[in-house]
Amino acid sequence: MTDREGHSCLSFLTDYGTQDGFVAACRGQMLRHAPHLPVIDITHEIPPGDVRRGATVLADTVPEFPDAVHVCVVDPGVGTERRSVALAAGGHVLVGPDNGLMIWAAQSLGGIDAAVELTNESLWRHPVSHTFHGRDVYAPVGARIAAGLPLAEAGRAVDPAGLVQLPEPFREVTAGTARTEVHAVDRFGNCQLSLIPEDLVTALGPVAPPDRVTVHLPGGAHSVAVAPTFGAVPVGAPLLLTDSAGLLALAVHGGSAAERFGLRVGVPVELTLTSTKHMKE
Incomplete structure (x- = not known):
């Protein structure tokens, strides 16, 4: 599969819950940019801000998908200097904050093959909210990648070794x-x-x-x-x-x-x- 052929689907995981319109707003952006692709909700019931729980659920779930783009938002640092990234791993792409959320999932897919910081602002929804990067950055960029945008066009390459890591579980x-x-x-x-x-x-x-x-x-x-x-x-x-x-x-x-x-x-x-x-x- 090449980047231009796109991916089979999108998946979506957040801590947004379903009482508000946050999930629907993000899915609306996905629909705008990848209208032909299904979006599979992994869960939106991650406890608010619980990056480790989100990372665990992602790692347990993403290997069951065919080639997919996974939009992942558990982001207590939204609006700060933390980076937004996309990681290629085993034919999949994970899109979300650089806070450790996606690392275990990438490992479960065989390891990170490439990583970019999402610096191409022309792909974002504007104006960009300081508190809703799920809608304004991750959903539109993830959908475009799923539809065939090459990962390299989403931003500048970064060294995977410099990505934020969660502490490894004690064993x-x-x-x-x-x-x-x-x-x-x-x-x-x-x-x-x-x-x-x-x-x-x-x-x-x-x-x-x-x-x-x-x-x-x-x-x-x-x-x-x-x-x-x-x-x-x-x-x-x-x-x-x-x-x-x-x-x-x-x-x-x-x-x-x-x-x-x-x-x-x-x-x-x-x-x-x-x-x-x-x-x-």
Whole structure:
């Protein structure tokens, strides 16, 4: 695929919510400049200003798309000196603020192939609001790129190494112990950890149902079943499973692990083998 052939669709992720007209205004700009392309809403329910949550959802979602342009707006620094950028990665383009929001998604697509700062103001909607770059910069530029505009025409090339990075999630795997943190919490209260199943094997050896691990949390230690899915344990029981993003997650069948254990993003978690049947669940 060449730039001139365009992309198959646009995707759109923001923290705007749907009570106001912000999403519709951005989609109107996309319609003006790429009327033939579908726009897929990933979500507009990212907590306001929560760049890390937006980055996590993007990284989990964009690999499922064919070649697409992803317009991404979680931008607490709008109107400041932070840059606006577009990143090419694995046949996709991500358009949004240079605040770390898009880096994990680009990595999930195979890494950044090229990056530009959006300096071609002729592509923007005018006048440009200091508080609404989603409508005035990202939507029109993203739509034009999706319709076939070469990335190089959107602005000047920048070194990907100089892009803003989010702190990497904590992860420490040693013999007998895997230490990590809650990486994300979804609307069901499932707590995604910054570990892959191979980390569990490295730390604890072969672990598979019906084995149990001890999950050490700030509020105490809990014996938790290793299970392939929610229904493999009784209703109300906690479990450790591999989620749809390929990461380990602490969950509760029919309930919320976040509420059950008082968890939020960033809370430390330690996993060891269960050595007694008298740990609390």
